[in-house]
Amino acid sequence: MKMMKSLKVVFGILVIVLVISACQTEEKETSSPTNDDISEDRVVLEEKPTIILQTNSKDLAIDTVLECWAENCNEGTATSMEGTSIENETEGIPSTVVLSGTEIKVEFEGSQPERLSYRMKEDSRVVSEYLEDQVIEVYGEGKQHYLLSAEWRTEEGKFQGSKTIGFVLDVEKEKGKEVKEVELKDTTFTHKGESYPAEYHVNCLNETACEAPPTNAIDPYSEWKDEVNPAEVNANIGDEVKIAFPEDVPAPKRLSIHKQQGATGVQEYLQDNVIEIMGEENTKIIYIVHAAWSEKGKKTADVQFAFIVPRPSLAE
Numbered sequence: 001m002k003m004m005k006s007l008k009v010v011f012g013i014l015v016i017v018l019v020i021s022a023c024q025t026e027e028k029e030t031s032s033p034t035n036d037d038i039s040e041d042r043v044v045l046e047e048k049p050t051i052i053l054q055t056n057s058k059d060l061a062i063d064t065v066l067e068c069w070a071e072n073c074n075e076g077t078a079t080s081m082e083g084t085s086i087e088n089e090t091e092g093i094p095s096t097v098v099l100s101g102t103e104i105k106v107e108f109e110g111s112q113p114e115r116l117s118y119r120m121k122e123d124s125r126v127v128s129e130y131l132e133d134q135v136i137e138v139y140g141e142g143k144q145h146y147l148l149s150a151e152w153r154t155e156e157g158k159f160q161g162s163k164t165i166g167f168v169l170d171v172e173k174e175k176g177k178e179v180k181e182v183e184l185k186d187t188t189f190t191h192k193g194e195s196y197p198a199e200y201h202v203n204c205l206n207e208t209a210c211e212a213p214p215t216n217a218i219d220p221y222s223e224w225k226d227e228v229n230p231a232e233v234n235a236n237i238g239d240e241v242k243i244a245f246p247e248d249v250p251a252p253k254r255l256s257i258h259k260q261q262g263a264t265g266v267q268e269y270l271q272d273n274v275i276e277i278m279g280e281e282n283t284k285i286i287y288i289v290h291a292a293w294s295e296k297g298k299k300t301a302d303v304q305f306a307f308i309v310p311r312p313s314l315a316e
Contacts (some may be wrong), residue, residue, distance in 0.1 A: 006069060043158045044071050051165050053100055061094045069161035077098055084235060086121040090145045090166035097170045101295060104136040106148070109237030113150035119146045139296045144169045155256045177204055179293055179301035180247060186246040189233060189307050196231035196307060197241060198289075203302035210299040221288050221306065222261070230286070230306040237314050240276045243289050243305060252291040260286040285309040 048069065053060040068077045098104075103297040106116065116131040122144045138144070146167050153161040187198040201224040203217070235241055245251070255270035261279045270289065279285050286308055293301040 043154050043160050045069065045111060045152060047110050047154070047162070048161075049108050049113070049150070051163065052107040052109065053148075053150070053165075053167060054105045054107060056100060056264045058096070060096045060104065060167050062165045062181065063090070063093045064163065065089050065166045066164040067161070067162050067274050068163075070159055074132070075159040084147075085276050086119055086126070086145045086147050086166075088158075089147060090127065090168050093168050095143065095168040095170045096199065097172060098138055100139050100141060100171050102138045102171075102285055104138060106131065106134040108150075111152055114153040115151040116149070118146055118148040130221050138169060138171055138177055139298075141171050141173050144171055179303070181205060183246050184303060186307060187249070188244050189241050189305075191233050191235050191241045195200065195244075196233055198305040198307065199228040200303050200305045201229050202226060204299070205301050205303075207295075207298055207300045210302055216299075218290065218302070220306070221258070221304070223288065224304075228306060230308050232308045235277045235312060237277055237279065237281065237312050239277045241277065241287070241307070243270075243273050243274075243275070250293065251292045254290075254292045256290045258288040258289070258290065277312055279309075279312060281313050282311050285312060 004029060020050060048067075063168055068074075116134060118129060118131065118136060120127045122140055135311070136148075146169070147164055148167070149162060149164045151162045154160060162263075162284050182200075184200060187200065188195040189198050192197070201219060203219055204215040209215040233241055243255075255273065255274055257268060259266045259268075259279065263284055275287060275289070278284070287306065289305040289307065291303050292299055293302075
């Protein structure tokens with residue numbers, strides 16, 4: 001009888017040992033990868049890249065929120081920021097004042113990332129975007145919180161690391177950003193120190209009109225030439241004529257010119273507001289400068305200016 005009790009006790013102990021051993025084995029199999037596991041297939045960056053954010057006039061204040069490099073963490077850790085609070089992660093970072101429409105350039109000291117993206121929180125609005133050209137266009141008004149994430153991989157797609165930085169912007173609307181017709185009247189064409197009035201035709205002067213037909217169309221010169229009296233600029237072939245906007249008029253997002261001489265018409269983009277007079281001698285040239293303003297990819301104003309070169313000759 002005593003023998004039977006002893007056997008039962010021994011059997012019970014063996015069962016407990018086997019259960020504990022099985023649990024430990026299962027625990028070991030499901031535990032997170034160790035540094036040895038990570039190091040087996042790692043591709044380490046020789047130098048950890050630095051992220052710099054710049055506008056035309058200043059560097060932005062930033063703070064590193066998360067770094068994950070192949071030698072000490074795995075790819076799963078790199079994506080752990082996706083569900084985090086943008087405001088909480090950027091709390092305490094000094095804000096930078098910028099104007100709406102500012103472009104922020106993302107620069108790297110070291111290797112360029114394979115992928116670049118950001119998340120932005122403004123009031124209740126959240127925006128998520130991938131960046132193709134390493135530029136963030138800032139629009140809106142008020143405080144905006146950003147998390148910018150960069151990811152590095154080899155050409156074979158092996159994870160090398162990731163870095164997330166935070167920054168905060170105080171976005172202000174630029175004063176006098178709207179294009180007003182009363183101010184357009186002071187636009188001029190200048191040639192060799194002499195100014196000429198830049199007669200113009202308005203296609204639209206606000207987003208609603210610029211997006212709705214028929215004002216969203218560019219009216220041909222033939223339809224409005226009788227409404228204006230374009231100045232005659234006595235320029236010659238090779239001379240330069242510059243269009244000058246008043247200080248209160250914001251710079252157009254896009255400038256192009258259409259040159260008409262006889263039956264020949266040429267369309268091209270304008271650089272530095274300068275038109276180079278080109279064409280045949282002694283034949284009238286009509287120049288139409290097309291100025292377009294936009295915000296967030298939507299046109300907000302569209303105006304055409306015109307002048308005439310009556311009898312161009314070769315410049316001496």
